Amino acid sequence: MTDRSQYPVVEARGISKRVSSPEGELELLRDIQFSILPGEAVAVLGASGSGKTTLLGILAGLDTPSAGTVLIEGADLFALGEDGRAGVRREAIGFVFQSFHLLPTLTAVENVMLPLELAGRADARVQAEQWLARVGLERRLRHYPRQLSGGEQQRVAIARAFVTRPRLLFADEPTGNLDLATGRRVIDLLFEINREQGTTLVLVTHDDKVAERCTRRLRLDGGRLRGDA
């Protein structure tokens, strides 16, 4: 096994994304280039429509770039097929979404179990229960998402993201659907666990306060990378 700490966890190489629209071709991203080292916490900042979410989708292999590629732990994501990319996600990546994306017919604990089950792990339930306890929801195991508040739902999502002990976590506006106080508690939890686990974090936000807590900030404007600090 290679020593992963020698490589960047994420490397973006000249990513462009163009889509056709009724007004002609639209360039969402242009020649984005950066790399993220293990343990970094990187905020991707920018106004609405600046291309943050598009970039995140490409970095996670959920979407394909028009040009350029992404290396995850040195492996070219787009040299792999759709299923290969899914394998990389199962193996190395966790997600937290703005709108939680819990499955409504699964209880809290089952939602957390799902990624482990997809990976064929036998200890799914034990692990899931431990992680729900870790995010403070040990009394909500058998609740359905609709029976949970927004903050609770996002904590279930955080447990689901970390349960596979990913080396890389993508978070897309994780507080976007939450009120200020709840949002702050969720972010606290996210950073706390991230530190504990030594996970590399890529966090999309338009909130400067959240971005401040990261070790590094990438600023997008009109699809171009304008700042890296």
Next chain:
Amino acid sequence: MSAPAPMLALALRMLRRDWRAGELRVLAAALVVAVAAVTAVGFFADRIRLALELQATELLGADLVISADHPLEAARLAAPDGRALRRAEAVEFPSMVIAGDQAQLASVRAVSPDYPLRGRLRVSREAYAPDAEADGVPPAGAVWPEARLAGQLGVAVGDTVELGDARLRVDAILTVEPAGGGIGVFNLAPRLLFNAADLAATGLVQPASRVRYRYLFAGEPDAVRAFRARIEPALGRGESLESVGDARPEVRGALDRAGRFLGLATLVSVLLSGVAVALSARRFIVRHLDYCAVMRCLGASQRLVLGVYGLQLGLLGLTAALLGGALGYLAQFGLESLLGALLEIDLPPPSARPALLGAGVALVTRLGFALPPLLHLRNVPALRVIRRELGGPGGARLLSYLAGAAAMAALIWWQAEDRLLSLYILLGAVAALALLAATAAGLILLLRPLRHRVGSTWRFGLLSLTQRAGTGVMQVMAFGLGILVLLLLGVVRGDLLREWEHELPEQAPNRFLINILPEQVEAVRAFFARSGLEAPELFPMVRGRLTGIGERAVSAGLYEDDRARRLVEREFNLSWAARAQPDNRIVAGAWWGEGEGGGGDGAAELSVEQGLAETLGIRLGDTLTFRIAGADLRARVTSLREVEWDNFRVNFFVLTPPGVLDAFPATWITSLYVPADRYPVLNGLVKAFPNVTVIDVSAIMDQVRRIMDRVALAVQYVFLFTLIAGVLVMAAAIHASLDERVRETVLLRTLGASRRQLLLGLATEFVSLGVVAGALGALGAGLIAQLLASRVFHLAYHWDPALWLIGALGGGLGVGLAGVLGTRFVLNTPPMRALRGL
């Protein structure tokens, strides 16, 4: 790297979770009810059909008869291993019967003690007097002549007749012989029945005598089938099998129509169930788009997603097939106990076919409707988790409906007993769906500008309808098809069945008079006028033997088929007519015009009954040669006719234009209705015209009428089941748009719409949908009914404009009510809870 999850375990787990969350209930209910309805209707229709067939066997006196011109070895007649088959025998031959100085040719039959195996002999003490069931067969030393033979011989009960060397006592008058079949009505010499024990004493069966040996068999259907399968290929020269259809075209005709009516009911329930399953499957797929995206995002491979959902739907289909099949099986027992007394028949145990059909509906529709969207689910981009507009059901929807419809069509085709019926139903359904879709889309386009001109409550409804155009069109199609089949079944149940029963009215002819001499025609008419019975229409009849088809000489030896051989051996009844009888339908060629075809300039023309033409290999354009009273008649076949044998009117296998047969000796024939209390008039007729033969067809007619009555009753009840399937379609169609509707309604409520406004809005939407669907459904039902009536059932049907009104009003009311009831909960739930409940 960890191994991918075991697919089945995961699928089971997901299925359990979906079920527990209430996600699958409508889909499962749709599947189970669909399977149950199809199975129950299938089982029931199947059992009625089997029962009718069984009952019809009474005309044959057995389930199966082997008829031979020589005795068969006992070994060949043994039942298959371990199977119980009852057996009886009859030896039959023409013979003179003598009483004093009177001698008559009779068809005599020596019968074994168990004869017949199906149905009972009936006898009376005097000719044309009320009869009763006979106790067994004539005892040794006794004969039972039928009334006209007794009349011709001038004997009564207690007198003695000579049969060959034996002197036998007249013990009773034979009135009904179930096993009388196998001999054409018009060739029938009067019957004399006696005990097989006296056969040797008559000394009439000699090596050269014209004897037919009839071996009757009866038993469990599968034992009979097994026996038939063994004996049929082994039949030798002069040996043949007889079943009801060979014996009685009237009963065969009635059974065929009965089968079609029942088949139609089954078909319609399959169709409705398929639509319900399609609709509920769609909702399942739409709701699981997000699941797939999340699973893909969490690292599930396409194969895993496909496998998990494929297995889920498969398991669901299998469970529903088993559960629905069991329910359907139980339901048809309920139907039986409800109907048993009314039907007055013992239903035989059901066959396995309907269960297969039910399971087929579950699995085929599952597969057909769910597979394309499922394949599409596999391709749902994981990106959908961040961009919700991606990977909607989109184009896959159309594909899935096409695939599903193809699967349904294949299923219907597979199960169809009657391909023509299935074809019309399928074509009708496809055309109706296209019409419904086009009209709905057109109307929604037209309504769009209207929504700005109406009041606010109407606007909500119309807005809703025009916004959700896709769903609206889908709902119109579903409602329309549902209403169409319900109305169609209504028309069939009412008008078509009634029309059928009208074909055999209470006073349908129950007696045939044959052998009336040309010079007696006027006198017979006068006789009826005097007796107060309605004077019947008389038809001429010339008897001739078919000796040539084209240049080929015809003889019995040319044919393998026993029926064909018998037809060639005996004389045909030819007649002439200027116009075809109203119940005859020309299926090939053309009927001759007024004054044409008489052979003055070219060859004389013939019109031949289609079934006869098939049996004997006669084609349109063939020149036939008949040998009539020592002279030859050559004429060309210019038309083939289909004859409705089940209405008991006089019909002929071969017709010529008037004039062609003038040179040949003719007798006249008629059929008429004689009420039971006027039977003695027939005695007077036979006395006045001793050469005239009276043939009683009331037993056969009763049989046909019983078949009709039972089918009418069965179709009525099957209609109820189909109604359930129809309601299911409505429920599924309403449920299909529930998610979108809840979102919309909640939004409108949040924006301050009152409960009343929303309720009226919903009502407007559903009533509009219902009226459009109902009107179109009625149109489709009328057209399909017309087509079925003329092409499949051969019955008269006139489209009733009221049907259109019923469709539109009923549709509006029914769909409106069902729609409001089905979605009302949205109005009574706080908006947030309604949203979260999705």
